[in-house]
Amino acid sequence: MIKQNKLFLYEKQAEIAKAIAQPYRIAIVDFLKDGEQCVCDIAEHIGAGRSNVSRHLSVMVSAGILEYRKDGLKVIYSLKTPCILGFFECITNCLKEQAKENQKLFKAI
Amino acid sequence: MIKQNKLFLYEKQAEIAKAIAQPYRIAIVDFLKDGEQCVCDIAEHIGAGRSNVSRHLSVMVSAGILEYRKDGLKVIYSLKTPCILGFFECITNCLKEQAKENQKLFKAI
């Protein structure tokens, strides 16, 4: 049986995974890898409503993935733990293996 | 605005992330990293009901993370893309950064 602190770790890992397991949120992280952005520009870039984006951002802040600073009217978000980008490499590696059996996926990577 | 095939990629990445974004499923992958296991032993190891485990397994098979073979009565699951393990390193790195501000988390890692 699994030990108690292992379970706690799995829960924490799941929290982080959950916080990025959504297409818009992945798009946001991918956008922010090139530098900080305000809610407004993020919403326009990913093509979603502002209030929706605002919620996605707050989820990722709670998960410790993003942080923000205020600048006048704007709130500017950035990656708090850029190591999260390594996650995408891993996922993309898995997708590449799957792509051997799937042409459409192959073209997208 | 984001291009169409980028969006498709984000969706695929989200699918994989979603497939592991659950404590039991992380426990399962962590268990399988040491070798293939049947549903029965997985259920006992993680301390969950068999039918529940069976569902978690089929989700991960659909996502392309796991594969299985049949051996008599038993169905034996294993990692299809062991590169998924890299994912945990990334997540754990992020947690380590967070752990600087959180003692309980620090002890679990």
Place this chain on the structure above:
DNA sequence: CAATTATGTGACTACATACTCACATAGTAT
């Protein structure tokens, strides 16, 4: 001050998910 802009939030809807129970299926053993 009033008007404008960027952001966040309460309330609601629609849908997805985890889980459990009872049962079906399929292989094994007697």
Place this chain on the structure above:
DNA sequence: ATACTATGTGAGTATGTAGTCACATAATTG
């Protein structure tokens, strides 16, 4: 064939999530 074991699945419940709308808040500008 009967009994047993491992696994999967339909149906149901409870909870979580994404998204939208209207509105509140807060900083900025005129």
